[in-house]
Amino acid sequence: MSSREERLETTLIHASTRGDFEQKTGVVNVPIYLSSTFHQESFDDFGPYDYSRSGNPTRDALEKSIAALEGGARGLAFASGIAAISSAFMLLSSGDHIVITEDVYGGTYRFVTQVLTKFGITHTFADFTNAKDVAIAIQPNTKLLYIETPANPLLGITDIEQIVELAKANDCLTFLDNTFMTPLYQRPLDLGVDVVLHSATKFLSGHSDIIAGLAVTKDEELGNRLAFIQNSFGAILGAQDSYTLIQGIKTMGARLVQSTEAAQKITSYLDSHPLVEEVFYPGLASHPGHAIHAKQSTSPGAVLSFRLPNRETAKAFVESVQIPVFAVSLGGVESILSHPAQMSHAAMPKAEREKRGITDGLLRFSVGLEHVDDLIADFDQALAIANKNLIANN
Ligand SMILES: *Cc1c(COP(=O)(O)O)cnc(C)c1O
Numbered sequence: 001m002s003s004r005e006e007r008l009e010t011t012l013i014h015a016s017t018r019g020d021f022e023q024k025t026g027v028v029n030v031p032i033y034l035s036s037t038f039h040q041e042s043f044d045d046f047g048p049y050d051y052s053r054s055g056n057p058t059r060d061a062l063e064k065s066i067a068a069l070e071g072g073a074r075g076l077a078f079a080s081g082i083a084a085i086s087s088a089f090m091l092l093s094s095g096d097h098i099v100i101t102e103d104v105y106g107g108t109y110r111f112v113t114q115v116l117t118k119f120g121i122t123h124t125f126a127d128f129t130n131a132k133d134v135a136i137a138i139q140p141n142t143k144l145l146y147i148e149t150p151a152n153p154l155l156g157i158t159d160i161e162q163i164v165e166l167a168k169a170n171d172c173l174t175f176l177d178n179t180f181m182t183p184l185y186q187r188p189l190d191l192g193v194d195v196v197l198h199s200a201t202k203f204l205s206g207h208s209d210i211i212a213g214l215a216v217t218k219d220e221e222l223g224n225r226l227a228f229i230q231n232s233f234g235a236i237l238g239a240q241d242s243y244t245l246i247q248g249i250k251t252m253g254a255r256l257v258q259s260t261e262a263a264q265k266i267t268s269y270l271d272s273h274p275l276v277e278e279v280f281y282p283g284l285a286s287h288p289g290h291a292i293h294a295k296q297s298t299s300p301g302a303v304l305s306f307r308l309p310n311r312e313t314a315k316a317f318v319e320s321v322q323i324p325v326f327a328v329s330l331g332g333v334e335s336i337l338s339h340p341a342q343m344s345h346a347a348m349p350k351a352e353r354e355k356r357g358i359t360d361g362l363l364r365f366s367v368g369l370e371h372v373d374d375l376i377a378d379f380d381q382a383l384a385i386a387n388k389n390l391i392a393n394n
Contacts, residue, residue, distance in 0.1 A: 008069060008184050009253040015065035016246045030061040032243045054231050058239040062214075062246050066204075069183040069249075070196050072216035074223025076230050077242055081179065081199025082107045083235035084213030086115070088175055088195050089144075090229045091222070094120035096143040101128040101158065102356060103151030105177060105199075110347040112146075128158040129289060131166060138170050147193070148177040150293065153305045153340040153364040154357050155180075155280045157289020160296050164192035173222075179203070179331075184256055186297040189218045195226070202331030202366075203302070205248035206255050210241045255333065255369060259302035262372035266365070269376050270306050275313070275387045277361070280305040302367045303330055305340075309390060311360035314339060316389035318363070320382035323370055330366030335375060338364045 016030050033056055038049040049055050059077050067075030078084040085108055092098070100112060102125040112123050124137040128147060138145075145167045149158040160176065167174045175195045176188040182203045188196050198204060200212040217223040230236060237245070267281040282293040283300030293300065308314045318326050324335035328343045338344065341360050345353055367375070 011065075011068055012184070012253050013250050015068045016061045016249070018068075019061055019064060030058055030243060030246055032239050033057045034239055052239070053234055053236055056236075056239050056242070058246075059237055059242040062237070062242045062249075065246065065249060066183075066198070066214045067216050070178075070189055070216040071183075071187055072189045072196065072218055072223075073220040074227065075214060075216045076223075076226055077200075077237035077245070078213035078215065078230065079235045079237055080211045081197070081201055081213040082111065084199075084215045085175075085177070085197050086111050087229050087233050087235060088197060088215055088226060089116060089121070090233060091173070091195075091225060092116075092121050092143055095141060096121050097139050097141045098123040098144045098146055099126050099134055099137045099142055099172075100124070100146040101148050101151055101156075102126060103128070103154060103156045104146070104148055105152050105179075106345045106347045108146075108148075108177070109345075128163065129156050131159060131162045134163060135166055138166070138172070142170060142172055144173045144175060146175050146177075147188075148179075149186075149296075150180045150282050150289070150301065150303070152180070152344060153280075153338075153362065155282055155287070155289070155303070155305060157282055157287075157293045159292045160188055160191045160193065168192070180301055180303055181297055181299075182252060182256065184253060185299040185301055189216065191296060192218075194218050194222060200245055200248075201329065203252060203256060204331075205245045206252055206331060206333060207244075207248055208329060208332035208334065208336075210244050210248075212237050212241055212245050256299075256302060258369055259367045260299050262370075262375065263300070263302045263304055263367040265372050266367060266375060266379070267304050269379065270304075273383055275308060275383050275390070276306050277309060278307040280307075303364065304367070305362060305364045307359065308361040308363065308386060311341075312393060313386045313390050314361045314363055317382045317386040320385040321378050322382075323375055323378045324365070324368075330364070332366065333369045335368035335370055336366040338366075340364055 063075040126137040127133040173194045176193045177197045179199045196216045198214040270276045271279045281304040324337040
């Protein structure tokens with residue numbers, strides 16, 4: 001059965017063993033091929049593998065899985081999400097210009113502003129929730145529109161088809177960071193995007209145990225060019241981590257569905273709490289991108305953000321919650337609370353950050369697999385303490 005006919009929940013389980021492995025041995029788990037090099041049977045004809053930077057059977061199984069899940073021609077696995085993202089940027093050349101979402105992940109911001117500029121690749125930030133703002137930023141040498149939707153950490157929504165249309169009219173590529181949605185909830189290549197990027201460190205692996213990145217190209221030609229960069233730059237994912245990621249992907253369907261259901265309950269709780277100034281979640285009808293998100297994705301996902309009045313209230317809240325871990329990252333089985341101003345967006349200057357709504361009272365919450373009632377009860381007692389703290393300081 002092709003991946004087109006079956007539902008993604010099924011592909012998640014079986015994609016990794018649908019290659020040679022299954023036919024040869026019947027394994028239900030892909031073996032971890034710990035071999036840097038491969039013996040060649042003949043002097044002139046080399047086999048499918050020669051050296052593990054260029055190709056490894058375990059990584060291959062993962063790369064084929066993510067390509068099937070995203071509906072792309074070629075999948076590639078990297079040592080981190082940022083390795084996948086920076087390698088994809090290497091498809092560009094000196095003199096090229098990028099239009100990139102101003103809500104971009106902090107590490108991508110750092111790479112574009114501090115590394116790419118050294119190689120003569122320039123950029124303009126634009127508000128991707130407004131296609132007109134993107135259109136204005138396009139220059140004659142613009143070669144790429146870079147999308148992140150929902151974006152980090154305010155869950156801003158970009159209309160994918162509108163940006164793709166704009167890119168096609170201007171001869172630009174489109175890249176999309178699909179980390180928050182995963183292919184289960186959003187398939188950007190189906191909407192015309194050229195390259196989908198993932199921090200597989202997050203929901204795809206799901207257990208906060210590995211750092212990994214994935215890229216999927218819509219067509220074969222771009223896939224071959226990116227595979228060339230993967231081999232030349234060398235930021236590949238190792239066989240052991242490839243295996244761990246394959247296993248994580250198998251349970252992602254069940255994990256995401258449960259976490260998303262809980263996220264919806266937590267958002268309504270937060271939305272009605274008097275201390276919470278604003279809740280950012282594409283599932284809320286009041287979210288400015290709600291309708292667009294519903295058009296291009298099948299679920300609002302398991303990440304939300306909320307604004308407390310100031311740094312002190314946020315600090316009191318974080319110091320009072322007992323269940324979530326307070327950490328960088330998202331998408332784990334454990335709920336993860338983070339403080340974007342000091343974590344994911346620490347690389348962004350304070351003025352720039354605040355202009356984008358990332359204030360000191362903003363907290364991001366990635367919902368894990370704990371019982372939702374326990375999470376809400378924990379939030380409730382912590383918000384009560386934060387509230388007392390606010391009253392005491394006023
Ligand atoms: C974490 C993250 C990245 C970076 O991925 P790493 O695996 O940490 O290198 C990129 N984009 C988004 C949206 C992320 O959340």
